[in-house]
Amino acid sequence: MSFFAFLGMQYDFQWSVLWTGERGQWLLQGILTTLRLSLTSWVIACALGILSGALRTVPWKPLRLLAAVYVEFFRNVPLLVWLFFWYFGVPQALPRAAQDWLNHHGPEFWSAVAGLSVYHGARISEVIRAGIQSVPKTLLEASVATGLSVLQAYRLIVVPIALRLIVPPATNESLNLLKNSSLALTIGVAELTFMTRQIETYTAKAFEALTAGTLIYLVLCLGIASIMGQVERRFRIPGLIARAGRAEH
Amino acid sequence: MIQFRGVNKWFGPLHVLKDIDLRVSPGEVLVVCGPSGSGKSTLIRCINKLEPIQRGEIVVDGMPLHDSATDITKLRAEVGMVFQQFNLYPHMTVLLNITLAPMKVRKHSREEAGRIARDLLAKVGIPEKAGQYPAQLSGGQQQRVAIARALAMQPKIMLFDEPTSALDPEMINEVLDVMVNLAKEGMTMIVVTHEMGFAKKVAHRVIFMDEGRIVEEGSPGEFFANPKEERTRAFLGKILVH
Ligand SMILES: Nc1ncnc2c1ncn2[C@@H]1O[C@H](COP(=O)(O)OP(=O)(O)OP(=O)(O)O)[C@@H](O)[C@H]1O
Ligand SMILES: [Mg+2]
Numbered sequence: 001m002s003f004f005a006f007l008g009m010q011y012d013f014q015w016s017v018l019w020t021g022e023r024g025q026w027l028l029q030g031i032l033t034t035l036r037l038s039l040t041s042w043v044i045a046c047a048l049g050i051l052s053g054a055l056r057t058v059p060w061k062p063l064r065l066l067a068a069v070y071v072e073f074f075r076n077v078p079l080l081v082w083l084f085f086w087y088f089g090v091p092q093a094l095p096r097a098a099q100d101w102l103n104h105h106g107p108e109f110w111s112a113v114a115g116l117s118v119y120h121g122a123r124i125s126e127v128i129r130a131g132i133q134s135v136p137k138t139l140l141e142a143s144v145a146t147g148l149s150v151l152q153a154y155r156l157i158v159v160p161i162a163l164r165l166i167v168p169p170a171t172n173e174s175l176n177l178l179k180n181s182s183l184a185l186t187i188g189v190a191e192l193t194f195m196t197r198q199i200e201t202y203t204a205k206a207f208e209a210l211t212a213g214t215l216i217y218l219v220l221c222l223g224i225a226s227i228m229g230q231v232e233r234r235f236r237i238p239g240l241i242a243r244a245g246r247a248e249h
Numbered sequence: 250m251i252q253f254r255g256v257n258k259w260f261g262p263l264h265v266l267k268d269i270d271l272r273v274s275p276g277e278v279l280v281v282c283g284p285s286g287s288g289k290s291t292l293i294r295c296i297n298k299l300e301p302i303q304r305g306e307i308v309v310d311g312m313p314l315h316d317s318a319t320d321i322t323k324l325r326a327e328v329g330m331v332f333q334q335f336n337l338y339p340h341m342t343v344l345l346n347i348t349l350a351p352m353k354v355r356k357h358s359r360e361e362a363g364r365i366a367r368d369l370l371a372k373v374g375i376p377e378k379a380g381q382y383p384a385q386l387s388g389g390q391q392q393r394v395a396i397a398r399a400l401a402m403q404p405k406i407m408l409f410d411e412p413t414s415a416l417d418p419e420m421i422n423e424v425l426d427v428m429v430n431l432a433k434e435g436m437t438m439i440v441v442t443h444e445m446g447f448a449k450k451v452a453h454r455v456i457f458m459d460e461g462r463i464v465e466e467g468s469p470g471e472f473f474a475n476p477k478e479e480r481t482r483a484f485l486g487k488i489l490v491h
Binding site for chain 1: 297299322323325326327328329330332334336337338339340349350353354355381382383384385395398399402
């Protein structure tokens with residue numbers, strides 16, 4: 001505080017605005033919503049990404065094309081546009097029953113899930129494709145030569161190896177998803193950024209509120225990065241990736 | 250057991266197999282040699298349809314490859330293949346490398362597949378490596394695991410594509426010994442190799458390929474002692490000097 005005073009700032013810090021009264025609840029709820037939104041979207045994005053990423057490498061052109069269209073269509077439009085599209089556009093086109101379901105289960109939240117997972121699914125797809133393509137083709141040949149079907153070879157050999165190779169870029173993409181979930185505030189999802197803005201509006205303590213938001217995102221991201229680091233070590237291929245990994249650093 | 254009739258194959262404009270006629274009987278050991286790019290790998294990769302052919306017919310164990318009704322995975326289960334670069338599954342232990350296909354294709358139980366795998370590991374001389382990962386083994390050990398992996402399917406035919414050319418000299422014999430034993434047990438084998446010692450010891454027949462054609466064939470005795478074709482003599486002159 002004296003440091004800011006030294007700079008000639010006359011700002012009166014009140015960190016307690018973050019936790020007094022119902023505002024402590026706000027922050028906590030914001031964190032939980034951010035986590036729920038990110039995690040749900042992440043699971044769906046991974047499923048979409050793995051499926052379409054794998055399809056982009058199969059030796060059958062129509063499937064490759066289909067997956068490529070998905071990827072290029074969704075990753076080349078800004079996420080914000082997609083969020084508006086899924087929130088304002090799509091529900092109107094849904095059947096009555098689906099609209100009712102949405103209205104009871106939070107249309108903002110599920111539109112944000114749709115936007116985030118489809119957009120990031122397309123980006124994860126690229127990561128997966130690169131991973132699969134870096135698995136030597138001869139391994140696929142060796143597996144089918146033993147009598148495994150192409151599908152089995154993918155499921156048991158190619159994809160598991162690719163997944164291990166892509167942990168670092170996938171971590172990166174997961175962190176992007178978490179950070180991008182803050183855009184959901186634009187369609188009214190009460191996630192972390194939304195809540196910090198709300199605290200700011202009610203207390204006029206912008207510095208405290210935004211500092212809290214910043215630090216919370218930082219802690220969440222560092223937490224995820226360290227979990228993914230453990231995943232990487234846990235699934236490291238003995239003697240192989242360990243060596244490659246060390247050589248890279 | 251294996252029959253090629255007028256087989257032709259192209260890679261785009263490149264004509265890599267030209268009018269191949271070949272017959273391999275059950276229990277026969279056939280060695281294929283020839284200069285780089287002559288089509289040796291392509292020839293044996295056609296046998297389990299890793300490469301499709303454009304003209305001619307191949308029949309393997311009574312199953313016609315060109316017939317779309319032939320179940321190709323079933324055929325591949327009967328044909329073991331060993332590659333120059335081992336191609337073991339790096340994320341699986343040696344034991345799982347060997348048991349995977351028997352469990353998934355032959356539907357053996359884990360115990361049964363494990364028992365077969367351990368027997369095979371003993372046979373190729375590395376029973377203690379079951380729990381290791383491929384990258385923790387030497388090249389010669391990896392190639393012996395690859396042979397065990399192929400044998401675990403109890404195939405009727407074994408294909409070898411230069412199984413020792415990626416190995417350091419001191420490891421070549423440990424792999425060749427395994428192959429010699431296999432040949433003596435009566436396995437039908439097609440081996441692409443330049444190991445002429447191996448050919449002399451166990452091959453029933455040697456074929457020499459050049460520019461996509463089978464230029465010469467004969468028993469190892471006559472093939473090495475007096476090759477008829479000039480191209481064969483030139484080739485043998487080169488590899489026997491090295
Ligand atoms: N997938 C492919 N696409 C295009 N051309 C290929 C392909 N595979 C092989 N060829 C070409 O086909 C010819 C025969 O190749 P092949 O690998 O059968 O030769 P090889 O006798 O096994 O040679 P080497 O001793 O070097 O292994 C070569 O000219 C090669 O360049
Ligand atoms: Mg070759």
